[in-house]
Amino acid sequence: MTTTEAGKEEKNIWKVVRVVPENHDVNSVFLEGADEKFSVRRAGQFASIRIPGPDGWSEPHPFTISAAPEDSLLRLTIKKEGAFTSAIPDLKPGTSVKVMGPLGVFCKGIDEKPEIVMIAGGVGVTPFLSVLRHFRNGKARNRVLLFWGNKTLSDAFCRDEIREMTRDLDLTVIHCLSREDDVGGYFDGQAPQLLYEKGRLSADTLKRHGATREAAFYLCGPPPMMESALKELEALGVDPATVEEERFIWKK
């Protein structure tokens, strides 16, 4: 906890512990702090952060907490988009960051869903990483299908950890790769719950991998991908109104 000049404790000031690259344009920043509000957070919630700049604190920007709710450090997994997100890799250990939250209701009650279908586009996988880390910590037995859309497999991060999770959990991950022509070589018999599909997510892909209308559906990704996924779900017979969504759209 940081104490200001006025002697007031500022619980919303956290410190950067480290920044870890996840792939060519995604980094995870780990933060430590003492705001007890975050110790009762749920998987899938987000925080709004400000970082220091030459003119004082930046504008707030929202990011999902990709760590499990049981983890003491906050982990935010951030894709470079514009000026703010491109400054993240340069944050040095010990830098102060203002953190507001936890915020949001995405994935609330997911622990009680026996059959879960998660659909993610790119960095939209972050709430699902939090849920899966939470499930792993609690040895949950929920049946989970994760359809993860990326351009190429190299865009998909945390792959080693996800591979381990397919062993520990009742989890199947279907990588849907829109810019790969041949995905046949990716299959590894040592990790049979990791599967690969060419192209964008389709109703056919969902069906072939066992997504049924009875499951609880969760969707997070860039807006065009979400629109397209909702159409495919509708073709599968899923009422779009029943799909829980998180949109990475922020108002400045």
Ligand SMILES: Cc1cc2nc3c(=O)[nH]c(=O)nc-3n(C[C@H](O)[C@H](O)[C@H](O)COP(=O)(O)OP(=O)(O)OC[C@H]3O[C@@H](n4cnc5c(N)ncnc54)[C@H](O)[C@@H]3O)c2cc1C
């Ligand atoms: C609830 C929530 C959770 C999020 N979680 C994550 C996360 O876990 N990881 C992550 O990487 N990102 C996440 N985001 C998105 C993240 O907040 C933005 O990518 C980030 O704030 C962009 O800041 P910037 O200054 O780097 O980019 P900017 O310069 O502000 O914008 C980058 C690009 O996005 C476009 N853009 C600008 N404003 C909008 C808008 N309102 N809607 C859509 N596009 C816009 C711009 O045209 C530009 O091309 C989340 C957003 C929300 C709302």
